[in-house]
Amino acid sequence: MLATGIVVEYNPFHNGHLFHLNEAKRLTDADVIIAVMSGHFLQRGEPAIVDKWTRAHMALAGGADLVIELPYAFATAHAPQFARGAVQILDALQCEYICFGSEEGHIAPFVHSLDTMNTHKKLYEEKIKCSMQEGLSYPNALRIAYDEISRTTDEPLADLSEPNNILGFHYMQAIKEIRSNMMPVTLERKGTHYHDEALPEDSIASATGIRKELFATDVAHVQSFMPSSSYELLHQQPHQSWDHLYPFLRYMILREGPEQLASIADITEGIEFSLWRAAKEHATFQEFMKAVKSKRYTWTRIQRMLVHVLTGYQKSTRAQITSPSYLRLLGMSKNGRNYLRSVKKEVTLPVVSRAGSHKDPSLLMDIKSTDIYMCGMQREPGLDFKTPPILL
Structure with a gap:
């Protein structure tokens, strides 16, 4: 069975995510789609709008076969660490492809960017250091350094001022660093920009815009931008912020x-x-x-x-946490369960279906973050010990 991996937050799962998932399957002719999904706190430093099991259910209803939690240590990290953790998990699960959405829409510019940066690594790092010493933020320092090395080549490079392009670049960088055999595939992001807060006239809105509308009005206003299964799940759950x-x-x-x-x-x-x-x-x-x-x-x-x-x-x-040390299973389809059985001997990290008496510092952080997240929802602690994987 051929597996393709995707890296997601699904905050919440909407029509754009459904398009990405279906296209990932089509472009790679995948038998199985494996989603590595952030838990209760996300890469932009926000609590997820609904809990991780609800979002895993959304993913499975949308066509994913396995949903694996990206541990807190990586889900809340800067882009390079976020990407590296996700890529290591997908590699451990024997994925042949990773498919990510990007503003670029083509792999070649990412390849040229990675080659150019490796060739001029010293210049790049020195420029970042100088810019930060001048008081610039880290993202702005990166942008200036990247513009500097871009002048050294005539090849088309990826625009690393765009958020999805940045993550895509770091996925490819991580693949190279860990010497994975995964092949990267990208597709152009559809609909609104990642940060757009206004809801568009068509059916694909940004998660940012959907969340803003949810907190400003009510869930009914976002129904047309989500699959019916996601809408129903979102409607049933309290929303965190x-x-x-x-x-x-x-x-x-x-x-x-x-x-x-x-x-x-x-x-x-x-x-x-x-x-x-x-x-x-x-x-x-x-x-x-x-x-x-x-x-x-x-x-x-x-x-x-x-x-x-x-x-x-x-x-x-x-x-203490340098790499993922387990695969936390949040949900699976029948197809996903069959895949896990078929690659059981090749999977290089232990599969954890429910937290038990583990001493792993990364898993302990996942458990703690769940309990704290639930405090804001006025729900009971200990759900990581009580909640089995979602089965569809």
């Missing part, structure tokens, strides 16, 4: 104080003092974020810090 979690976050910041905050992952350069002052002064999440955001610290970068504050994710814990 930073507004719900901010009281817990504010308490954590004020209780810990700047000295303790400095030990949290991603908190650097004295920003702990800004977080502490903002928590003392602002009663809402939006006000807090506006007080902390600066030229150096983007909204996304700050949110990732705050997720780590909320979950107590220490720099020392992150140092």
